Amino acid sequence: MNEDDRTLVDQVLSGETDAFAGLVRRHHARIMGLCVSMLGDRTRAEDASQEVFLKAFKSLEDFRGASSFGTWLHRIAVNRCLDLMRRQKRQTAEPLDAIPEREAPQGDGSLEDADLVRRLLDSLSPDYRAILTLRELQGLGYKEIMEVLGISMDAVKARLRRARQSLLESARHISTPDSV
Amino acid sequence: MDEFKQWRRLSRVLFRRPDPPTRTETEFFVSRVMQRLPSEEPAFRWFAPALAFSFAAFALSFVPVRRDPFLQDAQEAELAEWVSLQEPGLPITEEE
Numbered sequence: 001m002n003e004d005d006r007t008l009v010d011q012v013l014s015g016e017t018d019a020f021a022g023l024v025r026r027h028h029a030r031i032m033g034l035c036v037s038m039l040g041d042r043t044r045a046e047d048a049s050q051e052v053f054l055k056a057f058k059s060l061e062d063f064r065g066a067s068s069f070g071t072w073l074h075r076i077a078v079n080r081c082l083d084l085m086r087r088q089k090r091q092t093a094e095p096l097d098a099i100p101e102r103e104a105p106q107g108d109g110s111l112e113d114a115d116l117v118r119r120l121l122d123s124l125s126p127d128y129r130a131i132l133t134l135r136e137l138q139g140l141g142y143k144e145i146m147e148v149l150g151i152s153m154d155a156v157k158a159r160l161r162r163a164r165q166s167l168l169e170s171a172r173h174i175s176t177p178d179s180v
Numbered sequence: 181m182d183e184f185k186q187w188r189r190l191s192r193v194l195f196r197r198p199d200p201p202t203r204t205e206t207e208f209f210v211s212r213v214m215q216r217l218p219s220e221e222p223a224f225r226w227f228a229p230a231l232a233f234s235f236a237a238f239a240l241s242f243v244p245v246r247r248d249p250f251l252q253d254a255q256e257a258e259l260a261e262w263v264s265l266q267e268p269g270l271p272i273t274e275e276e
Contacts, residue, residue: 017217018214020213020214020217021210021213021214024205024207024210024214025210028200028201028206028209028210029200032198032209033197035199036198037195037198042258046209049209050209050212050213050216053213054213054217056218057217057218059219108193117193117194119205120194121194132191132194132195133195136191136194136195137195137197157246164187167194168183168186168187168190169188171186171190
């Protein structure tokens, strides 16, 4: 475990609450990046990131140091984002006959189109989006992903493979043939 | 192999690393988190004194009450005096 993180965690646990600011400062960028990628909205990501750190503060006594503080924080962040994504999915679920005919995409159908990127990411299930974010954006190794998601190594590999295939499939359907 | 190339291209676009927050943004974020931290006073701060008080009250309930002989005599004397002022057979009335 990173020595600086360990020192700061010990200080917070011994009552120096101000030391927690150091932990927030060190991990803000990565946690914010994770939340933006998973939630696709900067404002919601900002709120979620704050909640992640608050939750970490409250649960700091449960942190045993078996994994790094960053990995532990990632686990809290992924769980929070998954919770928000599933809640939003339930709220926006429409009955099939209530969905109007979708308009044709306004963009040029290439991957440079921001709307297309958003639609592609939205087409992923929360679990797939989480694992791809951890691997592709955060650059976590298989072992770290295993610790964050609490699944076996085989499950990590299988889920990554399926998530990639799912995204490629969506890309073939949504974008123009020569853009992928 | 072709699929791998497609994936790399797609991944680069979809999972583009966002610009890191500026120092000011980070400090602003840190201050907001620190403001929202629960206060250092534990939520059950009232619990310890309440528990101690209950325990003390419980313990005191077992201490035998020792009556002060002087007060006891005084009380009995007052009662006797008050009873003697009443005529027998009459209802007890308040002294004017």
